[in-house]
Amino acid sequence: MTPEQPLTLAMAFLESQEITTTDCRGCGTQVSGISGRYACGVCGWTNPWDEGHRDLPVAEDDPDWPGRRPRA
DSSP states (O other): OTSSSEEEEEHHHHHHHHEEEOOOTTOOOOOEEEETTBBBBBTOOOGGGGGSSSSOOGGSSTTOTTOOOOOO
């Protein structure tokens, strides 16, 4: 992001995320994820959603959520 570029909802969301790394509990492969949520591309293991470092966003936080009122 540059100073002259306005902060969008997507950019604000991405700036709040943290790339984390751990060993896969299924096969031991090193996997990276976002804010403590992982999925292994080798064996298919995923950690439970509630092990993440932050709460997951709710549907209303999604800019494409169908219930969102149109911007004026």
